[in-house]
Amino acid sequence: MKISVVGTGYVGLVTGACLAEMGNDVLCLDVDPSKIKILREGGIPIHEPGLDSVVARNVQAGRLAFTTDIAKAVAHGTIQFIAVGTPPDEDGSADLQYVLAAARNIGRLMTDYKVVVDKSTVPVGTADKVKAAIEDELSKRESDARFAVVSNPEFLKEGAAVEDFMRPDRIIVGADDEQAILLMRALYAPFSRNRDKLFVMDVRSAELTKYAANAMLATRISFMNELALLAEKMGADIEQVRQGIGSDARIGTHFLYAGCGYGGSCFPKDVKALIQTASGEGQQLRVLQAVEAANEAQKLVLIDKITSRFGHDLVGKRFALWGLAFKPNTDDMREATSRVVLEELFKRGATVTAYDPVAMDEAKRIFGDHTQLDYASSPNTALAGADALIIVTEWKEFRSPDFEQIKKNLKASTIFDGRNLYEPDLVKGFGLTYESIGRRAK
Ligand SMILES: NC(=O)C1=CN([C@@H]2O[C@H](COP(=O)(O)OP(=O)(O)OC[C@H]3O[C@@H](n4cnc5c(N)ncnc54)[C@H](O)[C@@H]3O)[C@@H](O)[C@H]2O)C=CC1
Numbered sequence: 336m337k338i339s340v341v342g343t344g345y346v347g348l349v350t351g352a353c354l355a356e357m358g359n360d361v362l363c364l365d366v367d368p369s370k371i372k373i374l375r376e377g378g379i380p381i382h383e384p385g386l387d388s389v390v391a392r393n394v395q396a397g398r399l400a401f402t403t404d405i406a407k408a409v410a411h412g413t414i415q416f417i418a419v420g421t422p423p424d425e426d427g428s429a430d431l432q433y434v435l436a437a438a439r440n441i442g443r444l445m446t447d448y449k450v451v452v453d454k455s456t457v458p459v460g461t462a463d464k465v466k467a468a469i470e471d472e473l474s475k476r477e478s479d480a481r482f483a484v485v486s487n488p489e490f491l492k493e494g495a496a497v498e499d500f501m502r503p504d505r506i507i508v509g510a511d512d513e514q515a516i517l518l519m520r521a522l523y524a525p526f527s528r529n530r531d532k533l534f535v536m537d538v539r540s541a542e543l544t545k546y547a548a549n550a551m552l553a554t555r556i557s558f559m560n561e562l563a564l565l566a567e568k569m570g571a572d573i574e575q576v577r578q579g580i581g582s583d584a585r586i587g588t589h590f591l592y593a594g595c596g597y598g599g600s601c602f603p604k605d606v607k608a609l610i611q612t613a614s615g616e617g618q619q620l621r622v623l624q625a626v627e628a629a630n631e632a633q634k635l636v637l638i639d640k641i642t643s644r645f646g647h648d649l650v651g652k653r654f655a656l657w658g659l660a661f662k663p664n665t666d667d668m669r670e671a672t673s674r675v676v677l678e679e680l681f682k683r684g685a686t687v688t689a690y691d692p693v694a695m696d697e698a699k700r701i702f703g704d705h706t707q708l709d710y711a712s713s714p715n716t717a718l719a720g721a722d723a724l725i726i727v728t729e730w731k732e733f734r735s736p737d738f739e740q741i742k743k744n745l746k747a748s749t750i751f752d753g754r755n756l757y758e759p760d761l762v763k764g765f766g767l768t769y770e771s772i773g774r775r776a777k
């Protein structure tokens with residue numbers, strides 16, 4: 336099938352590459368010429384495991400191409416995926432300007448039947464706005480070209496995006512146009528071979544399903560984070576509690592890890608947007624308001640522990656920071672806890688030497704030449720001269736460190752671990768003070 340993907344970011348590029356892998360003829364469009372230049376020169380603008388080989392193979396086979404030419408992209412695909420950003424507006428609601436600009440471009444230039452697919456995460460009712468924008472453009476030039484608008488939200492996780500797209504748990508298609516449903520079924524059939532994973536539903540239900548999924552996952556995390564704070568106070572161990580409840584099939588084991596708060600481009604933004612959508616309908620989502628508030632507080636948990644230990648004034652203190660990305664296997668720092676931790680440390684006068692396997696360039700872009708921040712070339716070199724070590728991202732390479740070297744390097748012999756990487760008793764055995772989330776050494 337001929338597919339165009341509008342927006343070549345995390346979702347658009349993965350969608351385009353994986354659809355090309357199944358034999359489709361895909362053209363990815365972006366308004367950012369620097370992104371398209373990198374892709375055309377054989378590079379990948381983001382860090383996403385396995386994506387480079389899928390992209391290279393399909394470019395080589397002539398099934399995947401990149402352009403900044405809007406007219407070319409509109410002409411190419413019968414199916415037009417919209418996968419542009421939907422960042423939070425000032426009040427937390429999703430900013431639809433990029434989605435509607437993409438829709439208008441399609442309406443302005445299309446000459447034959449198009450299936451316009453909302454892949455971006457968009458509030459309930461957006462498909463109607465996309466439809467109205469396209470109709471408006473068509474009427475301006477008195478065109479009677481037919482089109483359908485479909486909601487097909489994406490559930491991939493960064494760091495496992497290719498795997499998630501190739502082997503999805505489910506595929507949601509919200510549509511009411513029979514021809515569009517047939518095309519979507521055919522497009523996704525190769526991803527749904529062992530069991531039918533495709534759910535066709537009405538458009539509004541599909542739009543809400545996406546927010547409901549992210550909101551439920553965020554709720555589990557905030558719930559566990561609050562229980563972790565309680566566990567610490569009561570002398571219980573949140574890891575044991577997690578195993579104890581996760582073995583109940585009704586609860587399940589996933590997304591129950593307590594930590595220093597959830598980040599990323601989606602949970603924080605989507606929880607806020609759903610709260611705003613509901614408030615627009617005169618409804619309060621009390622549970623989600625609490626989820627959001629608990630997460631804001633959780634991002635400061637490490638700072639609370641640090642200031643309890645060293646006091647509020649941290650002038651003259653130096654910290655080693657392991658992990659900048661909002662989670663492992665990505666260079667994405669959007670809403671990352673590391674950013675909150677760094678800003679708080681800077682405010683209190685501390686200096687930081689940070690290490691992250693892939694996100695240091697992104698940190699340099701965000702923080703520029705900050706005088707209180709420098710970078711190390713390895714986890715161990717970050718330790719030199721530091722008072723304490725702070726861990727905010729659970730990269731695999733942090734899981735089995737040389738504790739003796741850590742002890743030798745850290746002036747205050749203390750680790751603040753926001754991701755519960757080590758056994759508290761083991762770390763204590765090396766003569767280190769170990770502050771983690773919801774657990775204590777015996
Ligand atoms: N990042 C993720 O893991 C997931 C993101 N989503 C949703 O997918 C959407 C996209 O997210 P990301 O891929 O992370 O965003 P991104 O910021 O990585 O990529 C968006 C791209 O769209 C381009 N763009 C903006 N306006 C355009 C236009 N009119 N025409 C062509 N290109 C345009 C931008 O230049 C940018 O490259 C968001 O709604 C997000 O909530 C959904 C599931 C997972």
Ligand SMILES: O=C(O)[C@H]1O[C@H](OP(=O)(O)OP(=O)(O)OC[C@H]2O[C@@H](n3ccc(=O)[nH]c3=O)[C@H](O)[C@@H]2O)[C@H](O)[C@@H](O)[C@@H]1O
Nearest residue numbers: 489490491492493556590591592594597598599601661662
């Ligand atoms: O809509 C989206 O964009 C995506 O948002 C999340 O994916 P992502 O943000 O890439 O990353 P997650 O693995 O979900 O992690 C999000 C945050 O939660 C934190 N987390 C996750 C799991 C857990 O048990 N505890 C916990 O604190 C992570 O550290 C991270 O900061 C969802 O998992 C995807 O299904 C969804 O498609």
